[in-house]
Amino acid sequence: METLSREDFNKQLLDWYHQNKREMPWRGELDPYKIWISEIMLQQTRVDQAWPYFERFMSAFHTVFELAEAEQQEVLKAWEGLGYYSRARNLHHAAKTIVNEYNGIIPEEYDEIIKLKGIGPYTAAAITSIAFGKPNAVVDGNVVRVITRYLGIEEDVRSSKTTKAVQAHVNELIDTEYPSDFNQAMMELGATVCTPSNPSCSSCPIQVGCIASQLAKTDVIPYKSPAKKKPHYHIAVGIIENDQDEVLIALRPEEAMLGGLWEFPGGKQESGEELEHTLVRELKEELGVTVAPVKEFMNLKHTYSHFSINMYAFLCRIIEGTPSPKESQQIKWVPKSELTKYPFPKANKVLTEKLLDS
Secondary structure: OOOOOHHHHHHHHHHHHHHHOOOOOOOOOOOHHHHHHHHHHHOOOOHHHHHHHHHHHHHHOOOHHHHHHOOHHHHHHHHOOOOOOHHHHHHHHHHHHHHHHHOOOOOOOHHHHOOOOOOOHHHHHHHHHHHHOOOOOOOOHHHHHHHHHHHOOOOEOOOHHHHHHHHHHHHHHOOOOOHHHHHHHHHHHHHHOOOOOOOOHHHOOOHHHOHHHHOOOOOOOOEOOOOOOOOEEEEEEEEEEOOOOEEEEEEOOOOOOOOOOEEOOEEEOOOOOOHHHHHHHHHHHHHOOEEEEEEEEEEEEEEOOOOEEEEEEEEEEEEEOOOOOOOOOEEEEEEHHHHHHOOOOHHHHHHHHHHHHO
16 A cells, blocks of 8 residues: 655645635634634534634633633623533633733743643644644544544544554654644644545545555544433423513532523423422522422423433422522522623523513
8 A cells, every 4th residue: 555755744735735724714823812712612613613703702802811801701701602611711710820920921832831721732732833833733533533544543532542642643743844734734634525424535635645545444434432322301490580570590600510601590300200390399409499380481402512401491480488599609680681691501592582582
């Protein structure tokens, strides 16, 4: 089988990239702040999804100083809808660190930047190579796919041993003169040509040296062992209104999933429990009140990274007690017209939109 030298691999990859790279609002940027924001957004998010959020976020926080000075609620609101909200909380935390400990200058060195909250090996390599020209090789899902196919690696890509082997190979391949273009080219190749299914091998600049292509194994490489089945939950939440046409919302605990976001109070249905009983039990536990469900307002499905839900929202009234935060950080009565000012998880946001239309 024919192989490519490191020099030929890089030349063909970079020539292809310069002719075929997609337009992106952060592409070509040398500002490490913008590169950092874009790389955090692109974790677990496609380019087309991240694009409008990047523009919105940069309009809200032009510099690391503005991000550091912002309230967390402002940051989460700008991030609303993008998901994986710990990324936004970590960005905010790291911005404060950069301002307080680095005088607002994002560190150039890998060993320094990786100390910042929310920055792991991939992000550290991406920022230092793209913003500062450091020869640190990035490995994301796209790069893993390209390299396992190119080298014919058939081991499970869920294994850390496999990803470490891929990292070692990319470390050897990276173009030390043009590390930024090399890293972006590898990710671009995986995203647009060496796709998970039906890769466009005839359009690939490194096909001549690709073992999976030569052996017709692109349908089985990379191998990924079956994922664990995601659990599914039924959630009951309560819409409680007062005489001033205000709705009660609760702030999720900082350390919890979706921490710092607002929601309608409620929780998971237990085995053998009626949804109305779930609602009554959860609001007693969360708010210290007894409620009477009046009617179901809406229900919807939503999928998170590790589980999925059916959420059932009930209009209800308090029949005993005064609401106080017992399991949340804070509760607040909010006019329905002002609900859009608060950051909500996706499922709750759908609910707020219907409330505003009702």
